[in-house]
Structures are given as C-alpha cells and as structure tokens.
Amino acid sequence: MIPAVDHAALAPWQVRRLQPGDVPAVMAIEREIYPFPWTDGNFTDSLIAGYDAWALIADGVLIGYSVVMWIPDEVHLLNLSIAAGWQGQGIGRRLLGWLCDSTARRGARAMLLEVRPSNDRARRLYESCGFATVGVRKRYYPSFNETREDALVMRRMLNLESAAEPASPGDEPS
Numbered sequence: 001m002i003p004a005v006d007h008a009a010l011a012p013w014q015v016r017r018l019q020p021g022d023v024p025a026v027m028a029i030e031r032e033i034y035p036f037p038w039t040d041g042n043f044t045d046s047l048i049a050g051y052d053a054w055a056l057i058a059d060g061v062l063i064g065y066s067v068v069m070w071i072p073d074e075v076h077l078l079n080l081s082i083a084a085g086w087q088g089q090g091i092g093r094r095l096l097g098w099l100c101d102s103t104a105r106r107g108a109r110a111m112l113l114e115v116r117p118s119n120d121r122a123r124r125l126y127e128s129c130g131f132a133t134v135g136v137r138k139r140y141y142p143s144f145n146e147t148r149e150d151a152l153v154m155r156r157m158l159n160l161e162s163a164a165e166p167a168s169p170g171d172e173p174s
C-alpha cells in the first residue's frame, strides 16, 4: 500500500496539491524572486505531465510551491520557491524536509536537483540538508547580458530513517 501524504506535517502552514487556478499566484511570486523565472506554460505543462506539484499555504495565501518529477525511483526537484516576504524564516528548510520525507515514504531512493553556483542561499540550504554536488551542467541557465551560467547538480540519498512521524490515517492518498 502506498503511504499517505502527510498534509499536516508543515503546521502551522498547510501543503496541498498545486491546482491550475494557482498558476497566476505562483507566477507573481516567480517573477518577484527569480531574475529568469519559469513561464506560466512551464507550470501548466508540469501539471499536465502529472508532476508532483505542491502549494504551501499560510492563512489561505499561497506563500511557496515546489515541483518534483519522478524518474522513476528517484525524484528530480525542479522548483522550490518561497515568496520574498516569507524567506529566511525556516520555511524553505521545512518544505524541503517534507519533500524528502514524503517522497522517501513513497519509494524514492534519492533526490536530484540543479542549482546556480551564484545562488548562495539555496546552495547552503541544500548542503545543510545533506545534498552533495555530483556534477556540473555547463551553460545550463540563462544569465545576464545573454551569457549562460553553469548548473551544479546536487543529489541526496533518501531513506525512511530520515522521515518524520508516520502520516495520519485520514490523509489523502498520494
């Protein structure tokens, strides 16, 4: 039996599946926090493709989101974002921890991601959560003045010992 997703594990925030109707709110955050944001088509295509996409909610307001692709017994973290006004309060760390726990419960053996070498905040978060650099994708990201920036490929093994409390019986199946 596939374990349930623990939607309450991020209290006082809630996590729920990202819906097509969330894309405008997501895009408002995306444009604010990234110099080279995803497009609304990237999010819509992710939802159509059935990727794991999650909205993080505080008092009914969307304050963060993530997109995860299964490949198939590993997961690729494609997007992890916290709204500008909510950054630096430990929320990104909690959301990443929840993603690691919930995907491990559902059978993922490892999580993979790309990050810009210039993104110190994200790199520190990933390193302190156990991710190690395993490669470089040359000229992966767009950058300023029509240049390109490399991507660091980071990976972390997932195991159930790192998972939090068992999911509540009433939680929605994954």
Ligand SMILES: CC(C)(COP(=O)(O)OP(=O)(O)OC[C@H]1O[C@@H](n2cnc3c(N)ncnc32)[C@H](O)[C@@H]1OP(=O)(O)O)[C@@H](O)C(=O)NCCC(=O)NCCS
Pocket (backbone or CB within 6 Å): 033, 034, 080, 081, 082, 083, 086, 087, 088, 089, 090, 091, 092, 093, 094, 114, 115, 116, 119, 120, 121, 122, 124, 125, 128
């Ligand atoms: C990266 C991001 C998801 C982290 O979420 P967050 O809620 O801001 O981060 P947290 O408050 O949980 O802090 C996590 C760690 O990030 C690092 N960090 C946080 N603020 C930082 C700052 N101002 N400078 C450097 N590192 C910082 C620290 O290592 C911190 O851990 P610590 O507080 O235990 O030392 C968020 O800042 C964000 O959405 N940034 C813009 C989008 C982005 O870059 N996404 C990642 C793409 S790969």
